[in-house]
Amino acid sequence: MLAWIIFAPLIGALINGLIFASGFWKKVLRGDEHTEKRIVSIVGCGVILISAIISSLMFFKLWPLDPPERQIIQELFIWIPSGEFRVSFAFLFDSLSCVMALVVTWVSFLIHIYSIGYMHEDHSYARYFTYLNLFVFFMLILVLGNSFPLMFVGWEGVGLASYLLIGFWYDDPEKAYAGRKAFIVNRIGDFGFILGIFLIFFVFGSASYGEVFKKALDPGFMSGIPTAAITVIALLLFVGAVGKSAQFPLYVWLPDAMAGPTPVSALIHAATMVTAGVYMVARCNVFYSASPTAQMVVVGIAAFTAFLAATIALTQNDIKKVLAYSTVSQLGYMFMGVGCGAYVAGMFHLVTHAFFKALLFLGSGSVIHALSGEQDISKMGGLRKFLPVTSLTFLFGTLAISGIPPLSGFFSKDEILGSLYERGFMIAWAVGLITAVLTAFYMMRLYLLTFEGEARAQREIRHHIHESPSSMTVPLIILAVLSVIGGYMGLPEFMGKVIGVHDSNMFEKFLASSVLVEEIKHLGDHAFGHWTLVVFSIIAAFLGIILAFYVYVINPSIPGSLVKSPAISFLYRGSYAKWFVDEIYHVLFVRTFVSLSTIAALFDVKVIDGAVNGIATGIREVAAILRNAQTGILRFYAALMAIGAMAILIYVVLSVK
Amino acid sequence: MIVAIEHYLVLSAILFIIGAYGVIIRKNLVIVLMSLELMLNSANLAFVAFSKALGDMTGQVFMIMTLTVAAAEVAVGLALVVMIYTHRGTLDIDVLKMLKG
Numbered sequence: 001m002l003a004w005i006i007f008a009p010l011i012g013a014l015i016n017g018l019i020f021a022s023g024f025w026k027k028v029l030r031g032d033e034h035t036e037k038r039i040v041s042i043v044g045c046g047v048i049l050i051s052a053i054i055s056s057l058m059f060f061k062l063w064p065l066d067p068p069e070r071q072i073i074q075e076l077f078i079w080i081p082s083g084e085f086r087v088s089f090a091f092l093f094d095s096l097s098c099v100m101a102l103v104v105t106w107v108s109f110l111i112h113i114y115s116i117g118y119m120h121e122d123h124s125y126a127r128y129f130t131y132l133n134l135f136v137f138f139m140l141i142l143v144l145g146n147s148f149p150l151m152f153v154g155w156e157g158v159g160l161a162s163y164l165l166i167g168f169w170y171d172d173p174e175k176a177y178a179g180r181k182a183f184i185v186n187r188i189g190d191f192g193f194i195l196g197i198f199l200i201f202f203v204f205g206s207a208s209y210g211e212v213f214k215k216a217l218d219p220g221f222m223s224g225i226p227t228a229a230i231t232v233i234a235l236l237l238f239v240g241a242v243g244k245s246a247q248f249p250l251y252v253w254l255p256d257a258m259a260g261p262t263p264v265s266a267l268i269h270a271a272t273m274v275t276a277g278v279y280m281v282a283r284c285n286v287f288y289s290a291s292p293t294a295q296m297v298v299v300g301i302a303a304f305t306a307f308l309a310a311t312i313a314l315t316q317n318d319i320k321k322v323l324a325y326s327t328v329s330q331l332g333y334m335f336m337g338v339g340c341g342a343y344v345a346g347m348f349h350l351v352t353h354a355f356f357k358a359l360l361f362l363g364s365g366s367v368i369h370a371l372s373g374e375q376d377i378s379k380m381g382g383l384r385k386f387l388p389v390t391s392l393t394f395l396f397g398t399l400a401i402s403g404i405p406p407l408s409g410f411f412s413k414d415e416i417l418g419s420l421y422e423r424g425f426m427i428a429w430a431v432g433l434i435t436a437v438l439t440a441f442y443m444m445r446l447y448l449l450t451f452e453g454e455a456r457a458q459r460e461i462r463h464h465i466h467e468s469p470s471s472m473t474v475p476l477i478i479l480a481v482l483s484v485i486g487g488y489m490g491l492p493e494f495m496g497k498v499i500g501v502h503d504s505n506m507f508e509k510f511l512a513s514s515v516l517v518e519e520i521k522h523l524g525d526h527a528f529g530h531w532t533l534v535v536f537s538i539i540a541a542f543l544g545i546i547l548a549f550y551v552y553v554i555n556p557s558i559p560g561s562l563v564k565s566p567a568i569s570f571l572y573r574g575s576y577a578k579w580f581v582d583e584i585y586h587v588l589f590v591r592t593f594v595s596l597s598t599i600a601a602l603f604d605v606k607v608i609d610g611a612v613n614g615i616a617t618g619i620r621e622v623a624a625i626l627r628n629a630q631t632g633i634l635r636f637y638a639a640l641m642a643i644g645a646m647a648i649l650i651y652v653v654l655s656v657k
Numbered sequence: 658m659i660v661a662i663e664h665y666l667v668l669s670a671i672l673f674i675i676g677a678y679g680v681i682i683r684k685n686l687v688i689v690l691m692s693l694e695l696m697l698n699s700a701n702l703a704f705v706a707f708s709k710a711l712g713d714m715t716g717q718v719f720m721i722m723t724l725t726v727a728a729a730e731v732a733v734g735l736a737l738v739v740m741i742y743t744h745r746g747t748l749d750i751d752v753l754k755m756l757k758g
Contacts, residue, residue: 632757634750
């Protein structure tokens with residue numbers, strides 16, 4: 001049954017791809033487009049619903065099991081039988097992959113439903129659903145695979161699907177370029193990831209999770225292995241995560257990935273695929289817990305990324321770009337969580353983020369849809385009365401991501417910040433708090449500029465503004481509800497006690513069967529307690545919201561005057577230009593690479609081709625001389641043979657004497 | 658007069674040289690083939706002569722073998738000659754030089 005979670009989307013992709021996207025339906029069966037779209041929608045969404053329902057059934061099967069036995073493994077066949085290196089094509093359903101599978105399938109399902117409305121007028125409707133189903137298939141392989149090679153298959157597969165979907169409107173060169181950029185930047189990360197897998201096999205002699213982690217937890221086995229080896233493994237795997245999950249310095253592809261259709265941005269580049277790195281680190285928690293160096297690196301990069309992306313998001317005017325940088329920043333939070341050893345907190349934020357970021361992206365899609373493709377928030381404003389459902393759900397998403405209690409984002413973000421503090425990552429904690437202020441500020445700014453204030457849209461666009469169809473608003477509402485209540489599954493125990501809930505933090509208890517949950521050492525009497533930390537988080541969130549409100553509603557002249565003052569304008573322009581990271585990369589890597597390639601091309605043409613052509617010419621010229629010997633006259637050959645035979649004879653006779 | 662092995666060998670050598678001379682000098686393909694036969698038979702003669710002189714039958718066996726092969730070769734060779742003539746209309750080997758490089 002487990003395998004059907006994975007293969008249902010593949011079947012959907014095959015049906016939609018081979019029958020509809022290929023043109024078989026239209027050209028051979030002469031079917032009409034209306035029926036085609038209907039069947040494609042039913043197949044595309046149906047298979048995901050099947051996956052989602054099976055995942056849920058499996059979850060209920062998993063839940064009552066005792067924590068040590070809380071896993072279901074299904075082995076299909078031996079995939080790579082090669083001497084000592086045996087990899088079986090097996091799937092693992094433990095609490096960690098269960099959480100991921102549930103999030104992936106259900107959020108995918110909502111986004112598939114949303115896509116029916118959003119992509120309705122697109123000509124490549126079937127192709128879109130084919131790719132989307134293919135993505136879910138690979139994502140589920142990534143999440144449910146029971147070995148590193150299988151995870152790598154999914155890892156590469158989602159990269160492929162992401163490339164196909166970013167460049168979905170490939171007749172626009174800029175969008176096709178964005179697809180290629182995502183693919184190539186991800187290659188850099190994958191390079192590290194696969195090296196990490198090789199090293200794991202080299203050290204542990206196996207590549208399946210069960211064997212590797214059992215050995216990694218065995219003190220007898222680990223005493224023979226230098227800590228440096230584990231650190232290197234952890235860091236190489238993290239290189240892969242940096243690429244896929246858009247962390248500094250490889251985050252540059254994600255903002256450009258917004259070139260794809262908005263539901264794709266919501267599904268792949270916000271809710272699921274980009275969190276694969278977080279899942280991977282949580283899966284390999286044994287390695288990270290064993291290596292403080294790796295933890296420091298992960299937390300450092302994550303904190304820097306979170307802060308950097310938040311500063312860029314402050315000034316962007318493209319609604320999807322703001323959300324993209326916000327995603328990068330939130331991914332930074334997740335990595336701070338899993339990096340400091342609070343794997344549950346990181347996974348918790350992954351889940352809540354999937355809810356509210358999918359909601360925000362779908363909301364922005366609804367806005368773009370209503371405004372006939374306009375993405376610039378400086379041309380929006382006042383949309384609340386035109387788009388009541390979208391604006392209300394968007395507001396919930398904004399408050400959730402800002403960390404306003406008691407919405408879901410508050411619990412997960414607070415848990416990460418608290419964990420950072422309790423584990424002694426003080427700088428990261430401070431950076432996280434500042435980033436939380438920035439997050440609340442830029443998200444509120446986005447909301448206010450889009451939905452409140454005066455309408456700045458052009459008149460003819462304003463006439464066409466309409467609330468989206470129900471296939472788009474219903475997923476928004478469901479996601480909004482999840483964003484609001486999703487946090488209660490991870491209600492911390494110290495809060496649960498106050499409210500009087502007995503089984504608080506079910507999320508942690510469930511995940512504890514597959515991830516390490518470390519006991520926190522007491523920090524000493526002068527350290528902040530739980531509640532003080534919570535107060536800090538709440539203050540940060542409200543500070544950002546209030547600042548945004550003050551700047552954009554109460555005193556709207558502030559942004560203009562701030563930009564004019566020299567010190568601020570310097571920062572403003574830097575942030576608006578994304579700190580010139582793309583330009584720096586262009587000079588450092590792209591241009592260096594191009595000039596190196598030019599030299600290499602010259603070497604290829606002159607030296608290598610020259611040598612090959614020179615040999616050929618030489619042989620041809622020698623042959624032209626030798627060819628004269630082949631006269632074609634039979635008597636000449638006969639005479640030569642006779643002379644030759646005679647010469648041999650004379651030689652033999654003379655040498656005998 | 659006793660016919661000694663030297664006589665046979667001299668005769669064989671003369672026949673061989675006549676054959677080789679014919680192969681090199683003549684232009685008609687049929688004559689060339691005939692000269693080739695002459696060379697083969699001179700070798701056969703030498704085989705038999707040695708066989709008799711040394712009292713070893715191996716030489717005669719070899720002669721029979723060569724004779725058979727020569728017969729087969731003539732059959733194939735003459736068939737080729739006929740085909741060449743019907744296709745090219747000539748048997749002058751100075752004209753038939755398609756193998757020229």
